[in-house]
Amino acid sequence: MASKLLHRLIRDRLGDVAHLFENPSAAPPICLTKNGSPYQVEAKKGATQDSLITGIIENAFKQMDDLIEKEKASYSISGGCCALAAVHLMGKLYVANAGDSRAIIVRNNEIIPMSSEFTPETERQRLQYLGFLKPELLGNEFTHIEFPRRIQHKELGKKMLFRDHTMTGWAYKTIVEDDLKFPLIYGEGKKARVMATIGVTRGLGDHDLKVYNSNIHIKPFLSCCPEVKVYELAGHKHGPDDVLIMGTDGLWDVTTDKDVAEAVTSFLSCCDPNDPMRYTLAAQELLMRSRGVLKERGWRLPNERLGSGDDITVFVIPLAGAEMET
């Protein structure tokens, strides 16, 4: 439901400005009349078609998040999700990601990353900056300063490694009473959490999410804004095994980019090239590889490591033939 609505929002906003794209080399006009036609001929240098499409997708995510908040009030539905979207328009692919899903293009065995993940570790400085500017959001229980581990009371006055919102390096600071609070971002890698609650820092929804057993809201720290990457379809020749792979964290947690790419390439090479189901089957293959096999000790991968216990959604989308479509 939500994905269909996001799709419609992006499509409708693109429809509003489609008439501006009739001349692909012209910059979009600065100002439009109320009905959408150009108000003045002046164009903004630097505002290209790409930047306009990117801006529309960015705003559609925001609108979607606002709609979820409204629906929540009407229907009391809670929860949230990451969002990863791909838009194919005028010979280009726009991939928008808000969360820890991931998209890669596999072209002639080369892997091209089409998204970055947004986690407490990758977004540490943004989260800390907000906590620093608005300490009331931390509810007197958390400190925006990062320490490698929880500080013990007996360590007051000693020197501890720390990172503040302006720092990329670590330095030592003398521990004061306030540093005994729980760190806003705590844990490493997959275990890193915002206020001990959530391990992903962008997405839609979660307007009601609170720190366990408290009245502290998480939502102010979550961003619904995607990062949009652009891929020039028209600039490359694509074979039938060149694909865009989009997957949720459940896929990527247990399988690397390289393994995913190799699995898809080797699966597709064994299929009948005329089988219309081959991309769907490749996605299913990826899903099952990451889930593993149910054994006595839970879902296991061939190497006996744990299979992914998280949701897994995968798309494998062929790129061949898309170069010329609009």
Place this chain on the structure above:
Amino acid sequence: MASKLLHRLIRDRLGDVAHLFENPSAAPPICLTKNGSPYQVEAKKGATQDSLITGIIENAFKQMDDLIEKEKASYSISGGCCALAAVHLMGKLYVANAGDSRAIIVRNNEIIPMSSEFTPETERQRLQYLGFLKPELLGNEFTHIEFPRRIQHKELGKKMLFRDHTMTGWAYKTIVEDDLKFPLIYGEGKKARVMATIGVTRGLGDHDLKVYNSNIHIKPFLSCCPEVKVYELAGHKHGPDDVLIMGTDGLWDVTTDKDVAEAVTSFLSCCDPNDPMRYTLAAQELLMRSRGVLKERGWRLPNERLGSGDDITVFVIPLAGAEMET
């Protein structure tokens, strides 16, 4: 004076932890006792010597800015400056930049950028985010939203290109009363200004700077935090013409990286290789090239373009022989 004090702050803080660097492969300990010796043997994975030196330099800039504020109160000295510092330590070069100065390494005719500039354009999203979170800093005269140009009253209700703090692209929004305020960031390129006042967004000092004819402070939008880049001296063989070039914006405004590199390389190749003054003379050559020649119509470059009217400070620092020093 200020540069000597910054130098001392960095040196003193490095001195505090120098004993931790005796074993270069060991990670710095998480916690130190009050006298600075390791409190526990536990080490922070990810906290390397590089990140500790980076953290120390980052904090020294902050301390320096705090000191300037204190001095200002005692001696009523106003003003501010960008800061660019290079630290040579244990086979590496750490270059820290806060502002629009620039450092490049020229090695075997290749240009290696050692800094990024911090201007209203490069830092737009950070500035807008602060204006969004703390609108009181904008004094009811500015809007944190960026528009391509000042909006006229008669355009109310029309649609204008805009960018908000979460966006990298442009989109259209319907103009409302609040959008008639002056944009926080206005102008393009060299003319971009924060609240129509300052064209650089990081540096030291400027605690008293206000928007002309108002009581709106600029300092909250300026950051004193440098970006630190690391260069492995030990990993390369340097000839006598391989140099680190550090210069203020007055140099780079009128001369490109490539022109600066070529000018230095060609100047050095004409010098007596045993002349101890050759690097100083190369710096002087750069300065004079960017200043130009005084003609009837002001300082002019050979191509008749205006010479730089800004302060120009240049260092040309040889890299040869530094690989082994500590």
